[in-house]
Amino acid sequence: MIIRIQGNLNPYYIQTLCMLFFPGVKFPENEECTPETHVVTVNMTETETGVAADASILQGETKTGGIWQENWNAAIGDKDRIRKIAAGRAFMLAGEAFTGFTPPWGIMTGVRPAKLVSEYLHAGRTPEEAASMLEKEFFASSDKAHLAVQVAQAEDRLITDEKRKDCSLYIAIPFCPTRCAYCSFVSYTSPNLLKLIPDYLAALAEDIDHTCGLIRQLGLRVATVYIGGGTPTILTADQLDFLLSRIRKWIPEVEEFTLEAGRPDTITKDKLETAVRYGVDRISVNTQTLNEDVLARIGRKHTAAEFFAAYETARQTGLKAINIDLIAGLPSDTADSFRATVDAILPLQAENITVHTFCVKKSADFKADGMFDRDGLEAMKSVQYSYRALTETGYLPYYMYRQKNTVGNLENVGYAKPGYEGLYNIYMMEEVHIIFSCGASAVTKFVFLPAEDGSVRIERIFQPKYPYEYLREQTEGDRKRRMDLEKAAAAFYGLE
Ligand code: SF4
Known part of the structure; x- marks a missing residue:
């Protein structure tokens, strides 16, 4: 797909809008324009009172368009926000005419609609007003606006100020018995790579020792533990015993302990009995x-x-x-x-x-x-x-x-x-508190307490993506990662 923009607009925003109508679309640089190519054009014209957007989608002989005018209005947002609404609405009209499809979330491209609703609610809006804002500003359907409000209300009930002072721990087991056709996760499946599991568990145990040691040093309470995958129940009952006992050594009390078992073909009675013995109280059978x-x-x-x-x-x-x-x-x-x-x-x-x-x-x-x-x-x-x-x-x-x-x-x-x-x-999705993560492809996320203006600073520390790299980096890379983790923790507590 080729995108041509005239005016003050971020091309990445238009790319994300294109994905609403054309899932999986790519935007290669220097793409050759053939009769099959979709060409998206957006022209923005600004005046003292507002901005007008003119969007079109062209493919071969087919061309559709949309025009939208929006006045500058501080009650809705700054000029960037207004430009996005105008361009989004104009593009939505062109996209609807081209595909016959109306995106249920309108031009909303964010990952967490409920977070936005929660901000509206905390700013004093009623649930009805918050839903209506999603419909008016983002052109979301009333069903989706209502869903976002329901989720925001549920989250508000469960996220207390106390929870923001806790942390959670994520453990990655990026191995699966076979690969699903649609998988986009990091997960090893070939028999040769599955042989790495014992070494991986040994390295993971050290990672857990270091990370939990740091959590203890910081005096944090671990609210939840989540063992995810991959398919964690690819581990044998003995391997699960080894892993769970290492976690329990550091975290005797926890509010919720999840083992994302995953694939039914790996779940056995002895594995689950082992999990329950160590206090796992939530699993996923998918x-x-x-x-x-x-x-x-x-x-x-x-x-x-x-x-x-x-x-x-x-x-x-x-x-x-x-x-x-x-x-x-x-x-x-x-x-x-x-x-x-x-x-x-x-x-x-x-x-x-x-x-x-x-x-x-x-x-x-x-x-x-x-x-x-x-x-x-x-x-x-x-x-x-x-x-x-x-x-x-x-x-x-x-x-x-x-x-x-x-x-x-x-x-x-x-x-x-x-x-x-x-x-x-x-806690993870709404960035409520720090998520410490151990294992390949895991990401530790430091969520700083909200600043006076309500903004939240997040700092991420990435583990090596693949188990092989994770094992290889047990020496220099590991030391560096640990130092990064400790530095971020020091910054979190203002100890720098
Ligand atoms: S179970 Fe999940 S992680 Fe494993 S291959 Fe299937 S989609 Fe990927």
Whole structure:
């Protein structure tokens, strides 16, 4: 796609708007213009009273356009904000005419709509006013504006000032038994790389010692621990015992301890009993869909029956909360089949159900076999159904995030029965407090307490991305990383 801009506008903003209508689109430098190329043009004209945007999308013989005028208005935002609204609205008109698709979140490109709503609520707006602002300023649909308000209210109930002084700990196990077709995470799956697991665990244990030592030195309380993946239950029961005992040595008390077990084909009774023995109280058994054809197409290597068996095993261990991950809009899945998945999951009475929307890595991957739900209609119906079915049976949406390139420009929503919300998800997503992270690809995030103007400073410290690099950097790299961590901690406490 080629983008041409005239006027005061950040090209990156227009790129993110393009992704709303063309998921997976790329913007190569010096792209040759052929009859297949989409050419987006945005012209901005400013006067003393406001700004006018004129946007068009051209491909071969097809051309659509949109025009929008917005007055400078300090009550809405500064000039940059007003320019974005004008350009966004003009582009949205052009995009709707070109594709016949209306993005449900309008021109909202941020990851966390609920955070914005929370800011409106804290500034004294009523929930109705906050929803109406999302509709007027971002052209979000009233359903989505209402959802964002519900999530913001749930988060506000759960995030107290006390929680901001705590921290959480994330442990990465980036290994999986096989690779799902849609995977965009760092995870080793080949038998040769899986042989690294014992060495990885030894290095991870040292990482945990150092990180937890620092947490103790800083006098912080660990509110939640989350072991994520990959697929953490790829570890044997003995390996889990080793890992969990190391964590417990440092953190005897914790509010929530999650093992994102993950793939049903790795879950066994002895692994879960080991987890429960060390106080794990929340796990995730993820099927994504119960449609056998779709499971096979996306390379999940487990059946619906295996999912139910793994869920039953988990239930019998007496865990406090079980989460089930689903994905709406998977290649070749339909709204009817997703509805059947949701209907079959509901009787299980899982405490948490998370409904993700399929994220397109490269549109070519799915266009190639004609399986890509480009306009997202099936995904949209699936998401609408899941919201209705879950809220009518006692679940509430409590956490939400958006990603670029999701089918239908839809969101990912965590639903919970009241009192069973996954706290780590909220603390991490809403940047409530420091998240210390151990393991390859993990990122430690220092969240500084809000400044007087409400702004929050975040400092990130990255671990090496791949397990191989993580192991290689056990000497020099490790020392440097530890120094970075200690420096950031010192800055956090004003000790520099
Ligand atoms: S289970 Fe998750 S991390 Fe593992 S291959 Fe599948 S999508 Fe990737």
